[in-house]
Amino acid sequence: MKTKKLKKNVNLLLFCLPAFIVYALFKLYPAVSGVYYSMTDWNGLSRAFQFVGLANFTKLFSDDTFWHSVAFTAEYVLALVVFANVLALLLAVAIESRHHFRGTFRTLFYMPNMISMVIGGYMWMFIYTKVLYYLADNWGWKFLDHSWTGDPRYSFWSILTVSCWGVVGYLMIIYIAGLQGVPNDLKEAAELDGANGWQRFWNVTVPMIRPALTICIFWTLNSGFQVFDVIYTLTGGGPGDATQSVAINIYEEAFKGNTRFGYATAKSTVLFIIVTLVTLLQLTLMRRQEDEL
């Protein structure tokens, strides 16, 4: 028996080996060594570096720019989760209730998801820096006359708009699939009981699509925290550091200016801890609600 078990496991290892090698080399090892590097003063220029223990982390506590970027990212993620999911759900409901052209609507609304946020970001850049001003100047729509990418008060919303635009399609598809899974007889029974459209939606449909909600919110949280492409193209994190997300902060720390790699890795470790805590929290909360159902 034992040799059979051993043979089984050896076979398993052999089949998993190629995948494991690339995985360990490019995902596991960086994740682990990151923790090591965050305790050194490695900068990008000199070859030698020294172990400095927790010095980077203590420095991190008083690093205002970093915590500002964490706060900014948190606000952004919260807004994204709410706006993107509400919009996606609304679209899903609207499209699902159509009698015709459902497929067309789905296809077209999903399209922005296909192009990279870098391209999408630049297209929106054109809108924000040229088209809107044109409308403001020539059509008299003065409310459009703001620095949508230059003024921090407005650029938060510009970035959010572009992100939603790029993400809602994906969420909408999942919600549509979820909605399609709601059995019609439940809705009909509720209607017979005298429930109107809104009550039917809230009390029958929403609970039935809880799994979709959990997944969408999880996904929005996870990808929201890592936001880079859209901010890089629209504002570069600017003006100054006003719209800097954590990922951009880490990128600049490592690749611009002082290129303090050790310090940047310390930041990444902190980011990882934050993201893990938040997503674990979200998953446990929502799974618990699902179970209650």
Add this chain to the structure above:
Amino acid sequence: MKMKKFALLPLTCLALILTGCGSQATSSSPKEEELNIMMSFPQYMDQWDAYCRQFEAKILKENNIKVKVKLEMPTSDQYESVLKVRLQDNDAPDLFCLHSNNIAEYYKAGYLADLTSQPLSAKIYENVKQMVTYENKVLAVPIESQAWGVLYNKDMFTAAGVTAPAKLSDLVTIVSKLEAKNYTPFMLAFHDSWVPQLMTALTLGGLVSGKLTNWVDTMNAGTGSYNDVKEIFDPIDLIMGHGTARAMEEGAEAGSADFANGKAAMYVNGTWSAGTILKTKSDFNLGVLALPINEDENCTRINLSVSTTLAVHPNSTHKDLALKFANYVLDDTDSSALFKACSFNPLASCHNYEAAAYVTEGMDYVKKGKSYKDLVLPSAVTDQQGKLLQEYYSKTVTKDEFITKMDATYKDAITK
């Protein structure tokens, strides 16, 4: 076993003979070598490519070596990080460009060869030479040097009846006279943070060289503060308050083009923008003036900087060739044509071409002694200056916050 040892002796002899023959043979057919150069001005790619071909031809003729020069030109915002990786990686280029402000840092890390005894060294103009010298050693070949301050539209100045200012109150008068003629005084293009940084470069430079000469030392010692130089905000506020609208959406290139098309009378940018300006409007009458900081005329000076230099890596495997190339950059016969083609300022005795009018205007200040060497501040500090000025313009940061944050950034940058 014994057989092997016996075989070894004649084999080594054979090998020695062969290499001997080999080197004799290559003296008649050209030796092949490769030279790796990394440069940071993709906008002059063609000119430098041509120059490398000339170098290859020259070396083949004079030294019978067939050189292949591999020229790499990453985009300018990636340049420094790419260079640092290559230097760390033992994959370093034989020659590479770097900003003169980084010379000390790179020398301490061991990446710069001493060029003092090379023929190129003696040809460099004295004031430019200072900028590539550290600890009395010439450590790089200067390539792009500027005498810069504020660019201005000569035609608009004549129309408004004003001339270059000597002190800040003059500049205030100029601004009102320009506005009376419906001209916008300043072109503001703050989308790229290095452009507003130029304002700090000029104001700090003028103030420090004219009045607070030991400010940088106090900052490096940790005893100084940006509060000492608070008056730089006087000209900065003037510029920001009388400039074009929507500055945050205007990139540097767009700013130069708009300036050439007459959108504003002055543009705080360097002579390196002249290329775009003259390409947009070839008959543009470009002038250069020194920015006044306060009422002290001694602070109104031109910034003399060497933005790009070429260094030789001390451990280069083709060091002789690399040194030859470095010397060729300031070659007596060929250098002038190259520098003129790239619109670089003349900076050595081998340069006998005529410089553009705006270059001479800047150099006039230098000749009168009204110039200073560009301040050497840590790059994290200059980066932050540009960014905070963007925020200051967008009103998300006050003067006092600017001062506090810059002090913190400076302290952080000097504790390594």
Add this chain to the structure above:
Amino acid sequence: MRKKHISVGYIIVDILLIIGLLAWLFPLFMALLNSFKTDGELFTNILSFTATPSFENYVRAFTKMQYDKSIWNTILLAGLSVTLIVVLSSVAGWALCRTKSKLSSALLNLFVFSMLIPFSSIMVPLYKIVISMHLKNSLVGLSFIYAGLGVSMAIFLYHGFVKGIPYEIEEAAAVDGCNKLQTFIFVVFPLLKPITATIVITNVLWVWNDFLLPLIVISNRDKYTLLLSTNTLFGQYSNDWTGILSALILSAIPVIVFYAFFQKQILKGISDGALKG
């Protein structure tokens, strides 16, 4: 037959959807519209069609971007990465599913837990590995990196799918004299087509549209992917809007064509993957 009655509410939602759709596609439309104009026309009338459409902007963008080189680089990168991911993950996912042991669950967890790790957390140490292994500017090396990053999700999906394949088929193959590997290649893998299709599509899109990783690994212009070369247009020639817009359209075309062909698969893959996960 239930009679469908069209209420006012229904029509309002229809109208809202159509307006929404127009707004949704507005940026794409604006980019396309203005890419055919000259610079002068662009600034005078942004919203109108041009009377004299010219492809000159496209030609300029094509050259500046080195489109032919970068599109080929991206095809190479995506193709190689996805092939690696499929080959490595399918066999691993199948083995993990079929082997019922403590080691198997431990390995599976090991592969899967890292899906939570944000890229920015491993970005810098990964960069260090890239340098030490001399992978900088290597598209082939980059493909292996993508493989390393992408196997987790793919193994998870393959593992789930293999559960639904009856083991009897493999037993039958063994009786016929196939060893384990042969069973996998000739019997199991063809049955994995549906999930392989989803994995291929998702990963091709991911690699094709990825920006940050190539940004830090590739600095040689000739090796730029499509996104990187589009990005350079923005930095250096930031005033050439007609050129930039043409470049954006050129970059978007391959993906949109891909979408037009594989649309059904893509949308189905998303809903299946998400809800089963």
